[in-house]
Amino acid sequence: MRGEAPAAVSPPVGTLRAMWCLGCGAVRSHPVCSGCAARLRPAPVRWIRGVLIRSAFVHEDPARAMVHRLKYRAAPPGRLGGLLAPLIPDDTTSLVPVPRVWLRRWRYGVDPALELARSLGRVTGLPVVEALVAPVWVHRRAGPSGQARGLPRFSRRTAVPPGAILIDDVVTTGATLVAAAAVTSITTAVTLTAAVR
Ligand SMILES: [Zn+2]
Numbered sequence: 001m002r003g004e005a006p007a008a009v010s011p012p013v014g015t016l017r018a019m020w021c022l023g024c025g026a027v028r029s030h031p032v033c034s035g036c037a038a039r040l041r042p043a044p045v046r047w048i049r050g051v052l053i054r055s056a057f058v059h060e061d062p063a064r065a066m067v068h069r070l071k072y073r074a075a076p077p078g079r080l081g082g083l084l085a086p087l088i089p090d091d092t093t094s095l096v097p098v099p100r101v102w103l104r105r106w107r108y109g110v111d112p113a114l115e116l117a118r119s120l121g122r123v124t125g126l127p128v129v130e131a132l133v134a135p136v137w138v139h140r141r142a143g144p145s146g147q148a149r150g151l152p153r154f155s156r157r158t159a160v161p162p163g164a165i166l167i168d169d170v171v172t173t174g175a176t177l178v179a180a181a182a183v184t185s186i187t188t189a190v191t192l193t194a195a196v197r
Helices: 009-015 032-041 063-072 102-108 112-124 175-184
Strands: 046-048 053-056 094-097 164-169 189-193
Touching: 046 063, 053 063, 053 164, 053 175, 063 112, 063 164, 063 189, 112 164, 164 175, 175 189
Parallel strands: 053 189, 094 164, 164 189
Antiparallel strands: 046 053
């Protein structure tokens, strides 16, 4: 949480980090340097169980490194949301981030989808609605009666406005987005990267 960091330390550090390329760490190249930008590969649109998933980039370096910096090093996304803005449907009314399970949020000090949604909200002017609540933890082993392995069980905190879309940092199998869509009745998701085979 940006607002909870010690005031004496966080402003200069945050300012400096917000200047880095999120792909390679080069200074004064935020959000991505020209070298990384040239290597980013657009991801195809996918439909997974009724959810339209639009992703900016294929999940390979340097896009994978961007996600890693957001997820595990709490790098501020800054203006990164600008790269997602072209993927947002015209009739979108609000952005609903897919929350990280709480134990990971505590461990890494950041919820990357929330930060990405906030960055996108700053660019587009769309409100961020934290409508979903993540579970504390997701068991890695398969549950009883064939329950999907590692699938978060989201609950809904608030009403979801018509025209809302889901925001997440990365999509792999799509199971997490499908679970979030089922709770919110949202049918469109936008992610920074997509692991495509
Ligand atoms: Zn770079």
